Amino acid sequence: MDTASVSGDAPVRFDTKIVVVLRDDLEPWQRLNVTAFLVSGLGTAVPEVVGEPYEDADAVAYLPMFRQPVMVFEASKETLTAAHGRALSRALPRAIFTSDLFATGNDRDNRAAVRAVPTGDLDLVGLAVHGPRNAVDKVVKGARMHL
Numbered sequence: 089m090d091t092a093s094v095s096g097d098a099p100v101r102f103d104t105k106i107v108v109v110l111r112d113d114l115e116p117w118q119r120l121n122v123t124a125f126l127v128s129g130l131g132t133a134v135p136e137v138v139g140e141p142y143e144d145a146d147a148v149a150y151l152p153m154f155r156q157p158v159m160v161f162e163a164s165k166e167t168l169t170a171a172h173g174r175a176l177s178r179a180l181p182r183a184i185f186t187s188d189l190f191a192t193g194n195d196r197d198n199r200a201a202v203r204a205v206p207t208g209d210l211d212l213v214g215l216a217v218h219g220p221r222n223a224v225d226k227v228v229k230g231a232r233m234h235l
Contacts, residue, residue, distance in 0.1 A: 102156045105224040106130060106137060109171050109231050111213045112162040118213070119234075122185045126216035127158055129183030134218050163231035168212050174227040175217045176207075185214035 108126050110119050131138050131154065139155030163171065175182045188201040188211065202210070217227050 100156075103221065104137070104156070104219060105221045106154060106156060106158045106218050107161060107216070107224050107228050108158060109161045109163050109168055109215045109217075109228055110234060111165055111168050113165070114213055118190065122214035123160060125185055125189075126183045126214050127154070130181060130216050130218050133183075134181050137218060160234040161228055161231035162234045163228075165212070167230040168215060171217075171227050171229075171231060172210070172212055172215050174229075175215065178219065178223050178227065180217050180219035180223060180227065182218075183216040184210065184212055187211040187213050 106127070108123050110122060114122065137154050137156060139152050141152045142150035144150070172182075172184065184202070186202060186205070188205070189198050190213075192198050192201055205211075217224055219227075
C-alpha cells in the first residue's frame with residue numbers, strides 16, 4: 089500500500105514511484121501513444137495509485153487520475169531491455185509496449201502479438217513500472233529523464 093508523507097504545507101512524498109521508460113528512437117507521436125497505453129495498464133492493475141474524482145467549482149465531475157507524478161525516461165534499446173529484466177526479477181507491476189503493436193489496431197491483436205514472442209525476444213519500445221521508490225530507481229538505472 090502506498091502512503092504519502094504529508095505534514096501541513098510540506099510537499100507530498102510518496103513511498104512508491106510510477107515510471108515510464110521509452111526507447112530513445114521513437115517518433116514524437118509514438119512516444120505519446122506508448123506512454124498513454126502503458127500508464128493505462130498500471131491504473132487498472134494497481135488501483136491504489138488512482139486518486140479521487142475531480143470536480144470543478146460548478147460541480148461538474150471529472151474522472152480520477154493518478155495521485156502521484158509519473159516520471160518519464162528515455163533509454164537505448166539495450167538499457168530498456170535491461171530495465172525490463174530488472175522489473176521482472178523484482179516482480180514489480182509492469183506494462184510493456186512492443187514495436188509489433190504499432191501495426192495492430194485493437195487490444196485482442198495487441199495481446200496476440202505479445203503472446204507470439206518469447207520474453208527475451210520482445211522488441212520493447214516502452215515499459216511502465218510501479219513499486220517502492222528505490223526498487224524502481226534500480227530498474228531504470230541507466231535511463232535518463234525524457235526532455
